[in-house]
Amino acid sequence: MKNIPLLLMGCGGVGRQLLQHIVSCRSLHAKQGVQLRVVGICDSKALIVTSDVFMMELDDTVLAEVCRIKLNGSSLLTLSNNGQCQVFSNAEAMQKVIDIAGLLGKSTGLAFVDCSASSETIGVLSRVVDLGCCVVLANKKPLSSSMVDYDKLVSYTRRIRYESTVGAGLPVIASLNRMLSSGDPIHRIIGSLSGTLGYVMSEVEDGKPFSEVVKAAKSLGYTEPDPRDDLSGMDVARKALILARLLGGCMNLDSINIESLYPKEMGPDVMPVEDFLLNGLPLHDKDIQERVKMASSKGKVLRYVCVIEDSSSFHTVATFPSFFRCEVGIQELPRNSPLGRLRGSDNVLEIYSRCYNEQPLVIQGAGAGNDTTAAGVLADILDIQDLFP
Amino acid sequence: MKNIPLLLMGCGGVGRQLLQHIVSCRSLHAKQGVQLRVVGICDSKALIVTSDVFMMELDDTVLAEVCRIKLNGSSLLTLSNNGQCQVFSNAEAMQKVIDIAGLLGKSTGLAFVDCSASSETIGVLSRVVDLGCCVVLANKKPLSSSMVDYDKLVSYTRRIRYESTVGAGLPVIASLNRMLSSGDPIHRIIGSLSGTLGYVMSEVEDGKPFSEVVKAAKSLGYTEPDPRDDLSGMDVARKALILARLLGGCMNLDSINIESLYPKEMGPDVMPVEDFLLNGLPLHDKDIQERVKMASSKGKVLRYVCVIEDSSSFHTVATFPSFFRCEVGIQELPRNSPLGRLRGSDNVLEIYSRCYNEQPLVIQGAGAGNDTTAAGVLADILDIQDLFP
Numbered sequence: 001m002k003n004i005p006l007l008l009m010g011c012g013g014v015g016r017q018l019l020q021h022i023v024s025c026r027s028l029h030a031k032q033g034v035q036l037r038v039v040g041i042c043d044s045k046a047l048i049v050t051s052d053v054f055m056m057e058l059d060d061t062v063l064a065e066v067c068r069i070k071l072n073g074s075s076l077l078t079l080s081n082n083g084q085c086q087v088f089s090n091a092e093a094m095q096k097v098i099d100i101a102g103l104l105g106k107s108t109g110l111a112f113v114d115c116s117a118s119s120e121t122i123g124v125l126s127r128v129v130d131l132g133c134c135v136v137l138a139n140k141k142p143l144s145s146s147m148v149d150y151d152k153l154v155s156y157t158r159r160i161r162y163e164s165t166v167g168a169g170l171p172v173i174a175s176l177n178r179m180l181s182s183g184d185p186i187h188r189i190i191g192s193l194s195g196t197l198g199y200v201m202s203e204v205e206d207g208k209p210f211s212e213v214v215k216a217a218k219s220l221g222y223t224e225p226d227p228r229d230d231l232s233g234m235d236v237a238r239k240a241l242i243l244a245r246l247l248g249g250c251m252n253l254d255s256i257n258i259e260s261l262y263p264k265e266m267g268p269d270v271m272p273v274e275d276f277l278l279n280g281l282p283l284h285d286k287d288i289q290e291r292v293k294m295a296s297s298k299g300k301v302l303r304y305v306c307v308i309e310d311s312s313s314f315h316t317v318a319t320f321p322s323f324f325r326c327e328v329g330i331q332e333l334p335r336n337s338p339l340g341r342l343r344g345s346d347n348v349l350e351i352y353s354r355c356y357n358e359q360p361l362v363i364q365g366a367g368a369g370n371d372t373t374a375a376g377v378l379a380d381i382l383d384i385q386d387l388f389p
Numbered sequence: 390m391k392n393i394p395l396l397l398m399g400c401g402g403v404g405r406q407l408l409q410h411i412v413s414c415r416s417l418h419a420k421q422g423v424q425l426r427v428v429g430i431c432d433s434k435a436l437i438v439t440s441d442v443f444m445m446e447l448d449d450t451v452l453a454e455v456c457r458i459k460l461n462g463s464s465l466l467t468l469s470n471n472g473q474c475q476v477f478s479n480a481e482a483m484q485k486v487i488d489i490a491g492l493l494g495k496s497t498g499l500a501f502v503d504c505s506a507s508s509e510t511i512g513v514l515s516r517v518v519d520l521g522c523c524v525v526l527a528n529k530k531p532l533s534s535s536m537v538d539y540d541k542l543v544s545y546t547r548r549i550r551y552e553s554t555v556g557a558g559l560p561v562i563a564s565l566n567r568m569l570s571s572g573d574p575i576h577r578i579i580g581s582l583s584g585t586l587g588y589v590m591s592e593v594e595d596g597k598p599f600s601e602v603v604k605a606a607k608s609l610g611y612t613e614p615d616p617r618d619d620l621s622g623m624d625v626a627r628k629a630l631i632l633a634r635l636l637g638g639c640m641n642l643d644s645i646n647i648e649s650l651y652p653k654e655m656g657p658d659v660m661p662v663e664d665f666l667l668n669g670l671p672l673h674d675k676d677i678q679e680r681v682k683m684a685s686s687k688g689k690v691l692r693y694v695c696v697i698e699d700s701s702s703f704h705t706v707a708t709f710p711s712f713f714r715c716e717v718g719i720q721e722l723p724r725n726s727p728l729g730r731l732r733g734s735d736n737v738l739e740i741y742s743r744c745y746n747e748q749p750l751v752i753q754g755a756g757a758g759n760d761t762t763a764a765g766v767l768a769d770i771l772d773i774q775d776l777f778p
Contacts, residue, residue, distance in 0.1 A: 025572040178768035183414035365750035379567035386775035
């Protein structure tokens with residue numbers, strides 16, 4: 001039986017769901033000859049660790065207790081030390097985590113699973129990769145920070161997986177990696193990577209006012225509590241950056257042209273969210289409506305997409321200077337294309353390469369939700385099993 | 390540098406393309422720290438082997454020579470023994486291959502890559518899995534033969550890959566494996582897995598006569614030399630069987646309900662191909678035309694698809710008796726669905742699971758061609774690299 005020790009960072013929605021998946025898949029994984037052993041879990045306040053990281057684990061009772069605590073909005077700090085598990089406060093946690101990585105990384109192996117939404121995990125992750133640990137990410141921040149951090153994290157390419165950073169559990173990164181490893185150069189990716197903006201853009205197509213559609217999306221629970229977190233395009237830009245870097249683009253978030261769907265003077269620092277929804281957003285309705293009409297007159301529709309183009313991949317000479325384009329914003333797209341036909345909140349990617357030249361490879365499906373995001377993380381963990389003794 | 394020894398069976402279209410990909414990806418793979426070392430190649434007449442399977446390889450000059458010979462329709466038998474490479478006739482080949490598997494399987498590791506279209510490789514493959522070898526298949530026959538052979542081949546699940554048996558290089562098997570390993574139960578797969586039949590069904594939708602469309606497909610090079618090889622549905626059925634077995638279905642080819650698009654009395658044993666195209670096929674035009682109209686009156690279109698359903702995956706109790714449905718034939722599908730919108734020769738799969746429940750996971754793209762098939766094989770080879778020392 002192959003034993004995979006895990007240390008989970010972040011046990012909010014996705015992390016909690018992951019723990020539940022791990023427990024419910026015990027017998028399935030046993031049949032596959034794999035046992036997932038959770039040796040530690042941390043949130044922003046505390047770290048809990050099994051008393052013997054070599055032999056023991058946080059058992060299913062502890063995992064259930066963690067899920068209960070987090071569902072109630074409490075912190076792991078509320079857990080108490082006992083024979084089975086030790087609790088460390090934030091101040092001690094970082095050093096303890098590095099210690100565990102040092103102990104397990106090169107002996108039994110250890111997978112760091114980052115289901116947080118924090119940029120504070122980057123420091124730990126950069127250190128543990130050199131200690132022989134594997135890294136599995138749902139958190140976009142570590143890969144959309146500086147190129148130095150990025151290069152560090154991917155320096156051992158076989159030891160990192162991050163499917164759930166783009167399109168949740170949709171097999172996007174896995175598919176791109178397959179294409180890249182087989183020497184099929186990717187020329188272009190165009191994708192709708194925000195379920196919220198996908199829904200909004202397909203609804204305004206029917207003539208509904210932009211502001212009404214955003215409000216409806218909010219009441220359906222499709223948006224963040226402040227919809228400007230979606231409308232800013234920053235979340236899409238982080239995903240676009242991860243894809244661009246995977247294709248070899250050396251770029252940062254600030255080198256991406258991002259179209260925000262609200263102007264700076266309606267930003268969260270200037271305007272409360274209620275005011276924005278009631279008075280700010282409707283000022284945009286006419287503009288969006290005109291753009292929809294203009295596109296429609298050309299047989300096109302508006303979609304909020306990321307576009308990543310690597311012109312160098314068209315050339316066979318490897319030394320040709322690489323030209324990368326990475327943009328995030330509204331584009332006019334043919335009504336009769338996979339992206340043009342998109343309705344509702346699915347994510348869609350069109351990938352063009354040598355093998356998928358005239359017709360793209362298309363991957364479409366739900367690109368958000370704790371269940372599918374956690375499933376993507378779990379698939380990643382199983383995918384690195386051959387690295388464990 | 391990780392060294393992956395390969396033994397290639399079958400060097401017709403796909404195998405030849407694979408050799409070319411291996412050569413052109415040398416520097417790419419070196420950057421990834423991987424070296425693919427071809428130690429032997431066989432076709433139906435002969436086997437060529439490097440003189441030292443532990444240390445040497447058939448170098449790029451030999452690989453180019455093999456490609457040249459096969460492109461000319463000759464056999465590897467025309468190659469001659471020399472310091473670098475030994476040639477064995479068919480009679481000696483099988484034992485020699487087993488010997489090499491015994492030498493390398495458990496020491497350096499060895500990947501058997503089957504790019505043939507023969508059922509004669511099954512015997513060798515079943516033997517080498519027990520010798521510690523990995524298996525990578527583009528050949529559908531070994532996995533669509535008896536359940537005994539199937540169970541043997543997949544007995545070490547981490548050591549077998551077969552992406553290119555279904556939808557060529559499309560990431561179908563990889564995606565399904567990810568879903569299965571993360572405990573996301575797959576309820577239903579419906580897919581158009583024949584580029585030829587996909588093209589034919591979307592063309593008859595426009596009112597063109599079935600027989601004319603088949604003839605056009607043949608002249609475009611979309612069909613086999615005898616289009617009945619496509620119209621029989623047997624190729625789709627083999628792919629469907631591979632998917633059904635991946636989902637846990639214990640079934641054989643003869644337990645699949647297959648709709649052939651020509652009657653037995655027009656079979657290859659009864660009617661020459663020209664006669665079939667000229668006199669046989671047109672007898673079907675009216676029937677197909679009526680089915681198209683009937684479907685259209687319900688807002689539906691006809692597609693030639695495989696349907697795989699696992700009703701047991703709806704239940705949470707693992708002991709509930711598994712009910713499998715696997716059918717291959719024409720179905721009426723909503724015009725406004727991924728399969729209904731399909732035009733041309735792309736493959737499309739809709740996958741329904743717990744995570745992809747109301748809206749399916751959709752994978753679409755070119756599902757045939759030597760380039761993409763070989764790229765899928767190469768991606769599979771790179772995917773098992775962690776099993777090599």
